[in-house]
């Protein structure tokens with residue numbers, strides 16, 4: 211695919227996809243990356259991996275010193291660990307991600323990844339606002355809490371986690387609140403982000419809508 215880039219833009223295509231947990235942003239980001247032939251990074255995995263390393267070392271996720279050490283020694287090859295998908299690690303990741311020095315330690319990796327040719331799709335909470343404010347296209351994906359809770363609950367059951375729907379909903383709400391209200395890089399749409407609500411959209415319709423936005427934005 212040929213991208214028509216504006217003059218001030220870099221010669222790689224960067225697409226930022228932010229939003230709360232279980233909004234559908236991960237599936238969307240992966241599908242867009244595949245369709246456009248771009249690299250893909252789920253940045254939540256970085257915070258989840260730091261949380262995993264902390265918990266494995268017997269530390270708590272609010273331990274600043276241990277969190278920074280874990281972030282600085284993070285092994286990117288360990289990001290495909292299926293254990294990262296658990297709800298326990300998700301909550302711990304939300305706590306560890308509120309530590310400014312942990313975020314700093316992970317910033318360079320994300321920016322370097324974004325600038326790999328021919329470009330990348332990154333999903334997270336602060337990609338459009340902090341990690342890649344220069345992104346060519348920014349999407350902020352939402353869905354109402356009930357829809358997200360049902361999706362996440364189905365995923366967790368499939369993983370063999372016996373969580374109730376009520377507990378799943380409460381965990382998501384708690385994580386949303388923490389991710390939105392932290393002092394550094396809070397989850398919020400960039401001013402120039404396109405908002406996409408997937409509450410009533412299936413995966414294919416969400417993909418087509420996002421793809422149209424990207425085509426319009428890039429002149430592709």
Ligand code: DC
Nearest residue numbers: 231253254257303304307334335336
């Ligand atoms: O997207 P996820 O559920 O895997 O993310 C886990 C936690 O990591 C999330 O609750 C907040 C944090 N996170 C973040 O602070 N910034 C990002 N860019 C991605 C995730």
